[in-house]
């Protein structure tokens with residue numbers, strides 16, 4: 001057996017792709033290792049969303065280069081979104097890299113590795129689109145409790161700051177029967193949770209024949225599989241309609257959790273981001289969720305320091321976080337990306353100003369998350385236990401259906417079980433409780 005070490009950056013899509021890479025490589029007798037310096041094959045599965053993620057790739061490459069100096073047979077491969085974008089430039093810049101492969105041809109990884117093993121010439125293979133027939137790829141999952149299941153690839157929007165459409169291509173939905181088969185076999189293998197994945201899961205099925213929507217898929221999974229929990233990530237507010245919300249409500253296994261990125265709380269900024277909605281439209285979506293599922297948790301993504309964002313506009317984002325009461329927010333300062341229109345706009349916000357806005361926003365997000373968590377005090381909640389906490393083996397950690405992290409003390413290892421916990425402490429990022437019923 002040979003060994004592979006994979007470092008994964010970026011979103012759940014990349015994490016899922018890494019699991020497929022491990023499945024594909026197992027077919028040519030590679031098994032995973034935690035030790036980069038002993039591995040025969042080193043892979044970086046990269047993310048291009050912000051410059052900071054690209055910079056991480058460069059520092060890892062330096063490290064991998066040193067390993068290769070001592071062990072010249074080591075194969076170094078770069079995949080993921082930076083590879084898709086930069087292609088052969090990566091080999092020019094880092095001549096010790098052996099393979100560059102994109103996001104559309106994961107299925108070719110075993111052949112590329114075998115080719116590299118035999119002739120040691122640099123290989124660059126980037127495809128502009130996914131294969132016509134979406135291949136069903138083998139997979140080795142990182143968790144035996146919770147599984148990612150891709151349902152839609154790519155993105156058809158063109159937000160003016162975002163590189164994703166460029167590196168992930170056009171939207172392609174996976175047919176319902178394939179998804180159902182996968183979820184059923186996960187339930188049979190005792191998985192407790194699936195997260196349906198895509199850049200725009202709320203757009204699921206619009207190009208399938210017959211046309212379906214995410215709600216149809218969720219209801220189908222609910223009826224035809226015994227998986228206890230269904231989640232979905234990440235949705236675009238424009239495609240989130242009442243039918244989807246009603247399907248979540250009608251499906252007992254679907255979790256009361258909606259991640260719907262708004263990006264900014266200001267209408268002029270949203271227009272210049274080309275998001276295709278305004279703040280009122282978003283408010284209506286939140287009202288619809290809360291009308292049908294009052295205890296749903298709602299989380300979002302926010303960008304500060306978009307080019308031309310005035311201080312007053314930034315403060316509109318702050319006000320919106322208070323007004324909506326987001327359970328949590330992923331926040332980022334704007335990073336100019338290649339191929340995106342806003343990268344060339346003149347009114348870029350200085351770095352220090354972006355950082356100051358980000359710090360301010362993060363403080364508000366913490367305060368608002370804390371407020372959202374307070375009603376959980378003295379409530380009984382259902383927890384899917386992920387396992388012992390990393391620092392304390394007699395402390396279990398898990399999540400509520402609303403995706404809140406809950407820690408509780410237990411001498412039993414309850415990993416993979418769904419238990420009842422009484423919450424007796426609340427914090428901004430986690431809850432603490434006592435086991436009621438295992």
Ligand code: SAH
Nearest residue numbers: 161162199261301302303332333334335337
């Ligand atoms: N499809 C999802 C988002 C996918 S990208 C949506 O439309 O909402 C994940 C997050 O990265 C985005 O929600 C956004 O907040 C952030 N992001 C994308 N491009 C960025 C950029 N240029 N600078 C900073 N953050 C960015």
Ligand code: SF4
Nearest residue numbers: 155157159162164199
């Ligand atoms: Fe990027 Fe916009 Fe597509 Fe989301 S919807 S992936 S932010 S282009």
Ligand code: F3S
Nearest residue numbers: 010011047048049081
């Ligand atoms: Fe990054 Fe690619 Fe995901 S750019 S956020 S890894 S789709």
